[in-house]
Amino acid sequence: MLRTEPAVNGRSLHKRFVVKASKQVVRALDGVSLDVPAGTLTALVGPDGAGKTTLLRLMAGLMRADEGELRVLGIDVSATPQAVQDRISYMPQRFGLYDDLSVQENLDLYADLHAVSAGQRRERYARLMEMTDLGRFTTRPAGKLSGGMKQKLGLACTLVRSPELLLLDEPTVGVDPLSRRELWQIVQQLVDDEKLSVIVSTAYLDEAERCSHVFVLQEGRLIAQGTPVEIQSHAQGMCFVAAPPKGEPPRLMQARLLDARQDIVDAVPQGGEVHFIRRQGADDAALGQLLAGARAEPVPPRLEDGFMMLLRAHQPAAPNVAPPAVESLAPAEGEPGEVVIEVKDLVRRFGDFVAVASTSFSVRRGEIFGLLGPNGAGKTTTFRMLCGLLPASGGQLRVAGVDLRHARAQARQRIGYVSQKFALYGNLTVRENLSFFGGAYGLRGKKLQERMDTVLRQFDLERELDAPSGQLPGGYRQRLAMATGLLHEPEILFLDEPTSGADPLARREFWRRITALAEGGTTIVITTHFMEEAEYCDRIVIQDAGKVLAIGTPREVRTQALDGEDHEKRIDMEQAFIGIVEKARKEEREKKNEKVAA
CATH class of the missing domain: 3.40.50.300 (P-loop containing nucleotide triphosphate hydrolases)
Structure with a gap:
Protein backbone atom coordinates (compact mmCIF):
# COMPACT_ATOMS: atom_id res chain seq x y z
CA MET A 1 0.00 0.00 0.00
CA LEU A 2 1.32 3.44 -0.93
CA ARG A 3 2.42 5.50 2.05
CA THR A 4 0.81 8.91 2.46
CA GLU A 5 3.38 10.45 4.83
CA PRO A 6 6.85 11.36 3.47
CA ALA A 7 9.36 8.55 3.12
CA VAL A 8 11.89 10.90 4.74
CA ASN A 9 11.23 13.99 6.84
CA GLY A 10 14.18 16.08 8.04
CA ARG A 11 14.26 19.33 10.00
CA SER A 12 17.29 21.59 10.58
CA LEU A 13 19.83 18.79 10.19
CA HIS A 14 23.41 19.60 11.16
CA LYS A 15 26.44 17.32 10.93
CA ARG A 16 30.03 18.34 11.65
CA PHE A 17 33.33 16.50 11.29
CA VAL A 18 36.78 17.37 12.65
CA VAL A 19 39.73 16.91 10.27
CA LYS A 20 42.33 15.13 12.40
CA ALA A 21 45.42 16.69 10.84
CA SER A 22 44.32 20.33 10.96
CA LYS A 23 41.68 20.09 13.74
CA GLN A 24 39.47 22.05 11.35
CA VAL A 25 35.71 21.66 11.77
CA VAL A 26 33.90 20.85 8.52
CA ARG A 27 30.15 21.43 8.29
CA ALA A 28 28.96 18.51 6.19
CA LEU A 29 25.31 19.49 6.72
CA ASP A 30 24.25 22.96 7.77
CA GLY A 31 20.56 23.28 8.65
CA VAL A 32 19.09 21.00 5.96
CA SER A 33 15.29 20.51 5.97
CA LEU A 34 13.52 18.32 3.43
CA ASP A 35 10.49 16.12 2.79
CA VAL A 36 10.90 13.20 0.38
CA PRO A 37 7.58 11.93 -1.04
CA ALA A 38 6.89 8.19 -0.70
CA GLY A 39 6.67 5.96 -3.76
CA THR A 40 8.79 8.28 -5.93
CA LEU A 41 12.26 8.52 -7.44
CA THR A 42 14.18 11.41 -5.83
CA ALA A 43 17.65 12.80 -6.63
CA LEU A 44 20.29 14.46 -4.47
CA VAL A 45 22.71 16.52 -6.58
CA GLY A 46 25.53 18.90 -5.79
CA PRO A 47 29.29 19.45 -6.11
CA ASP A 48 31.90 17.30 -4.35
CA GLY A 49 31.63 17.83 -0.60
CA ALA A 50 28.06 19.15 -0.79
CA GLY A 51 26.83 16.67 1.84
CA LYS A 52 24.98 14.12 -0.33
CA THR A 53 26.66 11.00 1.08
CA THR A 54 26.43 12.31 4.65
CA LEU A 55 22.69 12.87 4.23
CA LEU A 56 22.19 9.34 2.84
CA ARG A 57 24.19 7.83 5.71
CA LEU A 58 22.02 9.70 8.21
CA MET A 59 18.91 8.32 6.52
CA ALA A 60 20.38 4.81 6.67
CA GLY A 61 21.01 5.11 10.41
CA LEU A 62 24.78 4.79 9.97
CA MET A 63 25.41 8.24 11.46
CA ARG A 64 23.58 10.45 13.92
CA ALA A 65 22.90 14.13 13.27
CA ASP A 66 24.51 16.59 15.70
CA GLU A 67 21.34 18.68 15.67
CA GLY A 68 17.90 18.46 14.12
CA GLU A 69 15.26 15.77 13.67
CA LEU A 70 15.17 13.04 11.03
CA ARG A 71 12.31 10.59 10.55
CA VAL A 72 12.58 7.76 8.01
CA LEU A 73 9.41 5.79 7.22
CA GLY A 74 7.86 7.57 10.20
CA ILE A 75 10.61 6.37 12.59
CA ASP A 76 13.02 8.60 14.53
CA VAL A 77 16.22 7.25 13.02
CA SER A 78 18.46 8.69 15.75
CA ALA A 79 16.48 6.94 18.49
CA THR A 80 16.00 3.55 16.80
CA PRO A 81 18.35 3.18 13.80
CA GLN A 82 17.94 -0.61 13.71
CA ALA A 83 14.18 -0.28 13.23
CA VAL A 84 14.90 1.81 10.12
CA GLN A 85 17.65 -0.51 8.84
CA ASP A 86 15.24 -3.46 9.03
CA ARG A 87 12.97 -1.76 6.49
CA ILE A 88 15.38 -0.10 4.05
CA SER A 89 18.22 -1.09 1.70
CA TYR A 90 21.33 1.01 1.16
CA MET A 91 23.86 0.69 -1.67
CA PRO A 92 26.98 2.78 -0.89
CA GLN A 93 29.44 3.98 -3.53
CA ARG A 94 31.76 1.03 -2.87
CA PHE A 95 29.36 -1.84 -2.38
CA GLY A 96 30.96 -4.88 -0.70
CA LEU A 97 30.87 -7.69 -3.24
CA TYR A 98 33.10 -10.71 -2.61
CA ASP A 99 35.21 -11.19 -5.74
CA ASP A 100 36.04 -14.85 -5.05
CA LEU A 101 32.37 -15.78 -4.59
CA SER A 102 30.07 -16.44 -7.54
CA VAL A 103 27.09 -14.28 -8.42
CA GLN A 104 24.79 -16.84 -6.72
CA GLU A 105 27.02 -17.11 -3.63
CA ASN A 106 27.04 -13.31 -3.21
CA LEU A 107 23.23 -13.28 -3.40
CA ASP A 108 22.98 -16.13 -0.89
CA LEU A 109 25.37 -14.39 1.49
CA TYR A 110 23.30 -11.20 1.57
CA ALA A 111 20.08 -13.21 1.85
CA ASP A 112 21.58 -14.98 4.89
CA LEU A 113 22.58 -11.65 6.45
CA HIS A 114 19.01 -10.40 6.09
CA ALA A 115 17.42 -13.70 7.18
CA VAL A 116 15.47 -14.08 3.92
CA SER A 117 13.53 -17.37 3.95
CA ALA A 118 13.95 -20.08 1.29
CA GLY A 119 10.51 -19.39 -0.14
CA GLN A 120 11.12 -15.66 -0.35
CA ARG A 121 14.51 -16.28 -2.00
CA ARG A 122 13.06 -18.37 -4.85
CA GLU A 123 10.55 -15.67 -5.73
CA ARG A 124 12.98 -12.77 -5.21
CA TYR A 125 15.92 -14.35 -7.07
CA ALA A 126 13.77 -15.07 -10.12
CA ARG A 127 12.62 -11.45 -10.21
CA LEU A 128 16.14 -10.05 -9.71
CA MET A 129 17.71 -12.30 -12.37
CA GLU A 130 15.04 -11.21 -14.84
CA MET A 131 15.55 -7.51 -14.08
CA THR A 132 19.36 -7.56 -14.12
CA ASP A 133 19.88 -10.22 -16.84
CA LEU A 134 22.42 -11.94 -14.56
CA GLY A 135 20.73 -15.32 -14.75
CA ARG A 136 23.31 -16.52 -17.31
CA PHE A 137 26.19 -15.72 -14.98
CA THR A 138 25.17 -17.20 -11.62
CA THR A 139 28.31 -19.39 -11.44
CA ARG A 140 30.76 -16.66 -12.54
CA PRO A 141 32.99 -15.15 -9.79
CA ALA A 142 32.00 -11.56 -9.04
CA GLY A 143 35.60 -10.48 -9.63
CA LYS A 144 35.33 -11.62 -13.27
CA LEU A 145 32.29 -9.45 -14.01
CA SER A 146 32.49 -6.17 -15.96
CA GLY A 147 31.98 -2.90 -14.08
CA GLY A 148 28.37 -2.59 -15.20
CA MET A 149 27.57 -6.18 -14.23
CA LYS A 150 29.16 -5.67 -10.80
CA GLN A 151 26.90 -2.68 -10.19
CA LYS A 152 23.86 -4.71 -11.23
CA LEU A 153 24.91 -7.52 -8.89
CA GLY A 154 25.41 -4.98 -6.09
CA LEU A 155 21.90 -3.67 -6.69
CA ALA A 156 20.51 -7.23 -6.75
CA CYS A 157 22.24 -8.02 -3.41
CA THR A 158 20.78 -4.81 -1.97
CA LEU A 159 17.33 -5.98 -3.06
CA VAL A 160 17.40 -9.62 -1.88
CA ARG A 161 14.71 -8.53 0.55
CA SER A 162 11.86 -6.19 -0.37
CA PRO A 163 12.67 -2.81 1.21
CA GLU A 164 10.25 0.08 1.67
CA LEU A 165 13.01 2.60 0.89
CA LEU A 166 16.08 2.19 -1.34
CA LEU A 167 19.06 4.52 -0.91
CA LEU A 168 21.59 4.59 -3.78
CA ASP A 169 24.85 6.55 -3.50
CA GLU A 170 26.12 7.29 -7.03
CA PRO A 171 25.28 3.79 -8.33
CA THR A 172 26.45 4.44 -11.92
CA VAL A 173 29.94 5.84 -11.29
CA GLY A 174 32.39 4.12 -13.65
CA VAL A 175 29.56 2.50 -15.62
CA ASP A 176 29.23 2.79 -19.41
CA PRO A 177 26.12 4.37 -21.02
CA LEU A 178 24.53 1.02 -21.95
CA SER A 179 24.87 -0.38 -18.42
CA ARG A 180 23.80 2.96 -16.98
CA ARG A 181 20.61 2.84 -19.02
CA GLU A 182 19.95 -0.75 -17.89
CA LEU A 183 20.47 0.15 -14.22
CA TRP A 184 18.01 3.02 -14.48
CA GLN A 185 15.46 0.79 -16.19
CA ILE A 186 15.70 -1.55 -13.20
CA VAL A 187 15.26 1.28 -10.71
CA GLN A 188 12.34 2.79 -12.64
CA GLN A 189 10.70 -0.64 -12.83
CA LEU A 190 10.91 -0.96 -9.03
CA VAL A 191 9.27 2.45 -8.58
CA ASP A 192 6.53 1.75 -11.15
CA ASP A 193 5.73 -1.87 -10.22
CA GLU A 194 6.43 -2.00 -6.48
CA LYS A 195 5.82 1.68 -5.61
CA LEU A 196 9.23 1.64 -3.96
CA SER A 197 10.61 4.91 -2.60
CA VAL A 198 14.08 5.51 -4.06
CA ILE A 199 16.56 8.26 -3.17
CA VAL A 200 19.67 8.45 -5.36
CA SER A 201 22.68 10.74 -5.27
CA THR A 202 24.28 11.25 -8.67
CA ALA A 203 26.93 13.26 -10.49
CA TYR A 204 25.04 12.78 -13.78
CA LEU A 205 22.48 15.55 -14.20
CA ASP A 206 20.78 13.70 -17.07
CA GLU A 207 20.01 10.95 -14.53
CA ALA A 208 18.48 13.44 -12.12
CA GLU A 209 16.16 14.54 -14.96
CA ARG A 210 14.49 11.12 -14.68
CA CYS A 211 13.47 11.82 -11.09
CA SER A 212 10.21 13.36 -9.92
CA HIS A 213 11.94 15.59 -7.37
CA VAL A 214 15.47 17.02 -7.11
CA PHE A 215 17.29 18.45 -4.07
CA VAL A 216 20.33 20.63 -4.83
CA LEU A 217 22.99 20.77 -2.09
CA GLN A 218 26.05 22.99 -1.85
CA GLU A 219 28.55 23.15 1.02
CA GLY A 220 26.15 21.34 3.31
CA ARG A 221 23.19 23.61 2.60
CA LEU A 222 20.03 22.91 0.61
CA ILE A 223 19.97 25.71 -1.98
CA ALA A 224 17.03 24.54 -4.12
CA GLN A 225 14.45 21.81 -4.52
CA GLY A 226 11.66 21.01 -6.93
CA THR A 227 10.82 19.07 -10.06
CA PRO A 228 13.45 18.91 -12.81
CA VAL A 229 11.38 21.47 -14.78
CA GLU A 230 11.38 23.84 -11.80
CA ILE A 231 15.16 23.51 -11.33
CA GLN A 232 15.94 24.05 -15.03
CA SER A 233 13.70 27.12 -15.12
CA HIS A 234 16.45 29.05 -13.30
CA ALA A 235 18.24 29.19 -16.70
CA GLN A 236 15.15 29.98 -18.78
CA GLY A 237 15.90 32.29 -21.70
CA MET A 238 19.68 32.25 -21.14
CA CYS A 239 20.74 29.05 -22.97
CA PHE A 240 22.18 29.03 -26.50
CA VAL A 241 24.15 26.83 -28.90
CA ALA A 242 26.72 27.98 -31.45
CA ALA A 243 28.80 26.08 -34.00
CA PRO A 244 32.53 26.91 -33.90
CA PRO A 245 34.24 28.24 -37.04
CA LYS A 246 35.10 25.55 -39.57
CA GLY A 247 38.17 23.59 -38.52
CA GLU A 248 38.11 24.75 -34.89
CA PRO A 249 37.44 22.09 -32.24
CA PRO A 250 34.40 22.94 -30.07
CA ARG A 251 36.62 22.81 -26.96
CA LEU A 252 38.49 25.96 -28.09
CA MET A 253 35.30 27.98 -28.39
CA GLN A 254 34.20 26.56 -25.05
CA ALA A 255 37.52 27.62 -23.47
CA ARG A 256 37.08 31.21 -24.71
CA LEU A 257 33.56 31.31 -23.33
CA LEU A 258 34.53 29.82 -19.95
CA ASP A 259 37.31 32.38 -19.58
CA ALA A 260 34.82 35.23 -20.14
CA ARG A 261 33.39 34.95 -16.65
CA GLN A 262 31.74 38.37 -16.72
CA ASP A 263 29.48 37.36 -19.63
CA ILE A 264 29.18 33.55 -19.45
CA VAL A 265 27.88 31.30 -16.67
CA ASP A 266 28.78 27.97 -18.27
CA ALA A 267 29.76 26.36 -21.58
CA VAL A 268 30.14 22.76 -22.72
CA PRO A 269 30.67 21.03 -26.11
CA GLN A 270 27.57 19.24 -27.36
CA GLY A 271 27.00 17.47 -30.65
CA GLY A 272 29.72 19.41 -32.50
CA GLU A 273 28.46 22.73 -31.14
CA VAL A 274 28.93 24.58 -27.87
CA HIS A 275 26.02 24.85 -25.46
CA PHE A 276 26.40 27.90 -23.22
CA ILE A 277 24.56 29.98 -20.62
CA ARG A 278 24.75 33.73 -21.10
CA ARG A 279 24.69 35.99 -18.06
CA GLN A 280 21.93 38.55 -17.82
CA GLY A 281 23.26 41.87 -19.08
CA ALA A 282 26.13 40.27 -21.01
CA ASP A 283 27.90 42.55 -23.49
CA ASP A 284 26.71 41.74 -27.04
CA ALA A 285 29.88 42.99 -28.72
CA ALA A 286 32.14 41.00 -26.40
CA LEU A 287 30.02 37.91 -26.91
CA GLY A 288 30.23 38.33 -30.68
CA GLN A 289 34.03 38.34 -30.47
CA LEU A 290 34.03 35.20 -28.32
CA LEU A 291 31.84 33.41 -30.86
CA ALA A 292 34.10 34.51 -33.75
CA GLY A 293 31.10 35.43 -35.86
CA ALA A 294 29.15 32.24 -35.17
CA ARG A 295 25.38 32.57 -34.82
CA ALA A 296 23.99 31.78 -31.38
CA GLU A 297 20.64 29.99 -31.41
CA PRO A 298 18.43 29.96 -28.28
CA VAL A 299 17.62 26.51 -26.88
CA PRO A 300 15.48 25.27 -23.97
CA PRO A 301 17.37 24.89 -20.68
CA ARG A 302 18.38 21.48 -19.32
CA LEU A 303 18.46 20.47 -15.66
CA GLU A 304 22.25 20.89 -15.75
CA ASP A 305 21.81 24.51 -16.85
CA GLY A 306 19.55 25.28 -13.91
CA PHE A 307 21.99 23.48 -11.62
CA MET A 308 24.93 25.58 -12.85
CA MET A 309 22.93 28.81 -12.49
CA LEU A 310 22.10 27.92 -8.88
CA LEU A 311 25.71 27.10 -8.00
CA ARG A 312 27.01 30.33 -9.53
CA ALA A 313 24.31 32.37 -7.79
CA HIS A 314 25.24 30.95 -4.40
CA GLN A 315 28.98 31.19 -5.04
CA PRO A 316 29.38 34.30 -7.23
CA ALA A 317 33.08 34.76 -6.53
CA ALA A 318 34.03 31.23 -7.59
CA PRO A 319 36.03 31.26 -10.84
CA ASN A 320 35.21 28.85 -13.64
CA VAL A 321 38.86 27.96 -13.95
CA ALA A 322 42.16 28.77 -12.27
CA PRO A 323 43.84 31.21 -14.70
CA PRO A 324 47.44 30.31 -13.66
CA ALA A 325 46.89 26.76 -14.92
CA VAL A 326 46.14 28.12 -18.37
CA GLU A 327 48.79 30.83 -18.52
CA SER A 328 51.84 28.93 -17.30
CA LEU A 329 51.78 25.81 -19.44
CA ALA A 330 55.07 25.15 -21.22
CA PRO A 331 54.86 23.94 -24.82
CA ALA A 332 55.81 20.30 -25.40
CA GLU A 333 58.83 19.57 -27.58
CA GLY A 334 58.42 18.04 -31.02
CA GLU A 335 56.85 18.75 -34.39
CA PRO A 336 53.12 19.55 -34.37
CA GLY A 337 51.07 16.84 -36.05
CA GLU A 338 53.76 14.14 -36.01
CA GLY A 546 37.99 -6.33 -28.27
CA LYS A 547 37.20 -4.98 -31.75
CA VAL A 548 37.20 -1.45 -33.15
CA LEU A 549 33.64 -0.46 -34.14
CA ALA A 550 34.26 3.18 -35.07
CA ILE A 551 37.15 5.63 -35.33
CA GLY A 552 37.26 9.27 -36.36
CA THR A 553 36.33 12.76 -35.25
CA PRO A 554 33.25 13.08 -33.03
CA ARG A 555 31.35 14.38 -36.05
CA GLU A 556 32.41 11.40 -38.20
CA VAL A 557 31.34 8.97 -35.48
CA ARG A 558 27.95 10.66 -35.08
CA THR A 559 27.52 10.44 -38.87
CA GLN A 560 28.36 6.72 -38.78
CA ALA A 561 25.75 6.23 -36.05
CA LEU A 562 23.07 7.89 -38.22
CA ASP A 563 23.78 5.20 -40.85
CA GLY A 564 22.09 6.86 -43.81
CA GLU A 565 19.46 8.73 -41.81
CA ASP A 566 18.95 12.47 -42.18
CA HIS A 567 22.42 13.91 -41.53
CA GLU A 568 20.86 17.19 -40.43
CA LYS A 569 19.40 15.33 -37.45
CA ARG A 570 21.09 16.29 -34.19
CA ILE A 571 22.28 13.45 -31.99
CA ASP A 572 24.67 13.61 -29.07
CA MET A 573 27.61 11.31 -28.50
CA GLU A 574 25.76 9.10 -26.01
CA GLN A 575 23.08 8.36 -28.60
CA ALA A 576 25.78 7.68 -31.21
CA PHE A 577 27.72 5.41 -28.84
CA ILE A 578 24.67 3.33 -27.89
CA GLY A 579 23.54 3.09 -31.51
CA ILE A 580 26.93 1.89 -32.81
CA VAL A 581 27.45 -0.67 -30.02
CA GLU A 582 23.91 -2.07 -30.20
CA LYS A 583 24.08 -2.40 -33.98
CA ALA A 584 27.40 -4.27 -33.81
CA ARG A 585 26.09 -6.60 -31.10
CA LYS A 586 22.94 -7.32 -33.11
CA GLU A 587 25.02 -8.17 -36.18
CA GLU A 588 27.25 -10.45 -34.09
CA ARG A 589 24.21 -12.29 -32.69
CA GLU A 590 22.81 -12.76 -36.20
CA LYS A 591 26.13 -14.22 -37.39
CA LYS A 592 26.17 -16.69 -34.51
CA ASN A 593 22.57 -17.68 -35.18
CA GLU A 594 23.39 -18.26 -38.86
CA LYS A 595 26.33 -20.50 -37.90
CA VAL A 596 24.14 -22.50 -35.52
CA ALA A 597 21.44 -22.86 -38.19
CA ALA A 598 24.04 -24.04 -40.72
Missing part, protein backbone atom coordinates in the same frame (compact mmCIF):
# COMPACT_ATOMS: atom_id res chain seq x y z
CA VAL A 339 52.62 10.63 -35.10
CA VAL A 340 53.59 9.85 -31.49
CA ILE A 341 51.54 6.66 -31.00
CA GLU A 342 51.28 4.02 -33.69
CA VAL A 343 49.28 0.84 -33.19
CA LYS A 344 49.11 -1.88 -35.87
CA ASP A 345 47.21 -5.17 -35.53
CA LEU A 346 47.50 -5.04 -31.73
CA VAL A 347 46.41 -8.26 -29.97
CA ARG A 348 46.16 -9.20 -26.31
CA ARG A 349 45.16 -12.68 -25.16
CA PHE A 350 44.52 -14.01 -21.68
CA GLY A 351 44.74 -17.75 -22.25
CA ASP A 352 42.09 -18.59 -24.85
CA PHE A 353 40.28 -15.29 -24.32
CA VAL A 354 41.06 -12.53 -26.84
CA ALA A 355 40.66 -9.18 -25.00
CA VAL A 356 41.94 -7.04 -27.91
CA ALA A 357 41.70 -8.29 -31.51
CA SER A 358 43.81 -6.80 -34.31
CA THR A 359 43.38 -3.12 -33.33
CA SER A 360 45.04 -0.38 -35.41
CA PHE A 361 45.14 3.42 -35.02
CA SER A 362 47.57 6.31 -34.66
CA VAL A 363 47.68 9.45 -32.49
CA ARG A 364 49.34 12.75 -33.43
CA ARG A 365 51.23 15.19 -31.20
CA GLY A 366 48.95 17.64 -29.41
CA GLU A 367 45.88 15.53 -30.16
CA ILE A 368 43.24 14.58 -27.59
CA PHE A 369 42.38 10.97 -28.38
CA GLY A 370 39.51 9.17 -26.65
CA LEU A 371 39.19 5.43 -26.02
CA LEU A 372 35.50 4.60 -25.53
CA GLY A 373 33.63 1.36 -25.03
CA PRO A 374 31.25 -0.52 -22.76
CA ASN A 375 32.57 -2.14 -19.58
CA GLY A 376 34.54 -5.22 -20.61
CA ALA A 377 35.04 -3.99 -24.19
CA GLY A 378 38.85 -4.18 -24.14
CA LYS A 379 39.58 -0.46 -23.88
CA THR A 380 41.26 -0.72 -20.46
CA THR A 381 43.47 -3.54 -21.78
CA THR A 382 44.36 -1.40 -24.82
CA PHE A 383 45.04 1.55 -22.53
CA ARG A 384 47.34 -0.47 -20.26
CA MET A 385 49.33 -1.72 -23.28
CA LEU A 386 49.74 1.86 -24.54
CA CYS A 387 51.08 2.89 -21.12
CA GLY A 388 53.58 0.04 -21.06
CA LEU A 389 51.82 -1.53 -18.07
CA LEU A 390 50.84 -4.69 -19.96
CA PRO A 391 52.75 -6.47 -22.76
CA ALA A 392 51.01 -7.09 -26.08
CA SER A 393 50.48 -10.64 -27.34
CA GLY A 394 50.95 -9.58 -30.96
CA GLY A 395 51.12 -6.67 -33.37
CA GLN A 396 53.17 -3.48 -33.39
CA LEU A 397 53.06 -0.71 -30.80
CA ARG A 398 55.25 2.42 -30.79
CA VAL A 399 54.82 5.18 -28.21
CA ALA A 400 56.96 8.35 -28.22
CA GLY A 401 59.24 6.76 -30.80
CA VAL A 402 59.87 3.66 -28.67
CA ASP A 403 58.85 0.08 -29.55
CA LEU A 404 56.88 -0.93 -26.46
CA ARG A 405 57.30 -4.61 -27.18
CA HIS A 406 61.02 -4.29 -26.45
CA ALA A 407 61.64 -1.12 -24.39
CA ARG A 408 58.66 -0.42 -22.11
CA ALA A 409 60.78 1.12 -19.33
CA GLN A 410 62.36 3.62 -21.76
CA ALA A 411 58.94 4.71 -23.02
CA ARG A 412 57.55 5.19 -19.49
CA GLN A 413 60.06 8.00 -18.91
CA ARG A 414 58.31 10.00 -21.64
CA ILE A 415 54.72 9.47 -20.58
CA GLY A 416 52.53 10.51 -17.64
CA TYR A 417 49.75 8.39 -16.19
CA VAL A 418 46.74 9.25 -14.03
CA SER A 419 44.79 6.18 -12.91
CA GLN A 420 41.04 5.93 -12.39
CA LYS A 421 41.42 5.32 -8.65
CA PHE A 422 43.41 7.77 -6.53
CA ALA A 423 46.83 6.09 -6.55
CA LEU A 424 48.90 8.51 -4.46
CA TYR A 425 49.80 8.08 -0.80
CA GLY A 426 46.89 9.30 1.30
CA ASN A 427 48.95 9.63 4.50
CA LEU A 428 51.54 11.86 2.78
CA THR A 429 50.97 15.58 2.29
CA VAL A 430 50.67 17.24 -1.11
CA ARG A 431 54.30 18.39 -0.84
CA GLU A 432 55.54 14.92 0.17
CA ASN A 433 53.69 13.17 -2.67
CA LEU A 434 55.12 15.57 -5.25
CA SER A 435 58.63 15.23 -3.83
CA PHE A 436 58.44 11.42 -3.74
CA PHE A 437 57.09 10.99 -7.27
CA GLY A 438 59.42 13.68 -8.63
CA GLY A 439 62.34 11.64 -7.27
CA ALA A 440 60.89 8.49 -8.84
CA TYR A 441 60.93 10.32 -12.19
CA GLY A 442 64.61 11.21 -11.67
CA LEU A 443 64.12 14.85 -10.66
CA ARG A 444 66.48 16.20 -8.00
CA GLY A 445 67.42 19.41 -6.21
CA LYS A 446 66.68 22.71 -7.96
CA LYS A 447 65.00 21.08 -10.96
CA LEU A 448 62.60 19.16 -8.71
CA GLN A 449 61.73 22.31 -6.75
CA GLU A 450 61.15 24.30 -9.95
CA ARG A 451 58.81 21.63 -11.31
CA MET A 452 56.97 21.35 -7.98
CA ASP A 453 56.49 25.12 -7.87
CA THR A 454 55.19 25.10 -11.45
CA VAL A 455 52.61 22.34 -11.02
CA LEU A 456 51.49 23.70 -7.64
CA ARG A 457 50.78 27.01 -9.37
CA GLN A 458 49.20 25.38 -12.43
CA PHE A 459 46.77 23.34 -10.34
CA ASP A 460 46.15 25.89 -7.58
CA LEU A 461 47.47 23.60 -4.86
CA GLU A 462 49.75 26.03 -3.04
CA ARG A 463 47.34 26.47 -0.11
CA GLU A 464 47.09 22.68 0.31
CA LEU A 465 50.84 21.98 0.53
CA ASP A 466 50.78 20.46 4.01
CA ALA A 467 47.37 18.80 3.83
CA PRO A 468 47.35 14.96 3.83
CA SER A 469 46.33 14.03 0.30
CA GLY A 470 43.84 11.41 1.49
CA GLN A 471 41.84 14.13 3.25
CA LEU A 472 41.56 16.42 0.24
CA PRO A 473 38.15 16.85 -1.47
CA GLY A 474 37.72 14.74 -4.60
CA GLY A 475 38.40 17.61 -7.00
CA TYR A 476 41.67 18.50 -5.27
CA ARG A 477 42.80 14.86 -5.20
CA GLN A 478 42.31 14.77 -8.95
CA ARG A 479 44.34 17.99 -9.34
CA LEU A 480 47.15 16.46 -7.28
CA ALA A 481 47.10 13.29 -9.40
CA MET A 482 47.33 15.43 -12.54
CA ALA A 483 50.14 17.54 -11.06
CA THR A 484 52.09 14.40 -10.16
CA GLY A 485 51.61 12.92 -13.64
CA LEU A 486 52.98 16.10 -15.24
CA LEU A 487 55.98 16.68 -12.95
CA HIS A 488 58.50 15.24 -15.41
CA GLU A 489 56.98 17.13 -18.40
CA PRO A 490 55.86 14.05 -20.34
CA GLU A 491 55.21 14.14 -24.06
CA ILE A 492 52.07 12.03 -23.67
CA LEU A 493 49.57 12.02 -20.79
CA PHE A 494 47.36 8.96 -20.25
CA LEU A 495 44.16 9.57 -18.27
CA ASP A 496 42.05 6.59 -17.17
CA GLU A 497 38.49 7.80 -16.44
CA PRO A 498 39.86 10.84 -14.58
CA THR A 499 36.46 12.47 -14.01
CA SER A 500 34.59 9.37 -12.83
CA GLY A 501 32.18 10.55 -10.14
CA ALA A 502 33.17 14.21 -10.55
CA ASP A 503 30.46 16.86 -10.52
CA PRO A 504 29.92 19.23 -13.51
CA LEU A 505 31.93 22.04 -11.89
CA ALA A 506 34.97 19.79 -11.41
CA ARG A 507 34.64 18.41 -14.93
CA ARG A 508 34.60 21.90 -16.48
CA GLU A 509 37.75 22.86 -14.56
CA PHE A 510 39.48 19.62 -15.51
CA TRP A 511 38.78 19.98 -19.24
CA ARG A 512 39.84 23.63 -19.27
CA ARG A 513 43.25 22.48 -18.06
CA ILE A 514 43.38 19.60 -20.58
CA THR A 515 42.54 21.99 -23.42
CA ALA A 516 45.47 24.18 -22.36
CA LEU A 517 47.81 21.18 -22.23
CA ALA A 518 46.83 20.08 -25.73
CA GLU A 519 47.31 23.61 -27.05
CA GLY A 520 50.85 23.47 -25.64
CA GLY A 521 51.55 20.29 -27.65
CA THR A 522 51.02 17.62 -24.98
CA THR A 523 49.31 14.56 -26.41
CA ILE A 524 46.34 13.32 -24.35
CA VAL A 525 44.93 9.78 -24.44
CA ILE A 526 41.83 9.40 -22.28
CA THR A 527 39.20 6.81 -21.39
CA THR A 528 35.83 8.03 -20.17
CA HIS A 529 32.24 6.94 -19.62
CA PHE A 530 30.94 10.53 -19.80
CA MET A 531 29.99 10.66 -23.46
CA GLU A 532 29.82 14.47 -23.42
CA GLU A 533 33.58 14.33 -22.80
CA ALA A 534 34.12 12.62 -26.14
CA GLU A 535 33.17 15.99 -27.67
CA TYR A 536 36.43 17.45 -26.31
CA CYS A 537 38.46 14.91 -28.28
CA ASP A 538 39.98 15.47 -31.72
CA ARG A 539 39.32 11.81 -32.53
CA ILE A 540 37.81 8.85 -30.73
CA VAL A 541 37.75 5.08 -31.11
CA ILE A 542 34.84 2.93 -29.93
CA GLN A 543 35.64 -0.66 -29.01
CA ASP A 544 33.48 -3.60 -28.01
CA ALA A 545 34.38 -7.26 -27.52
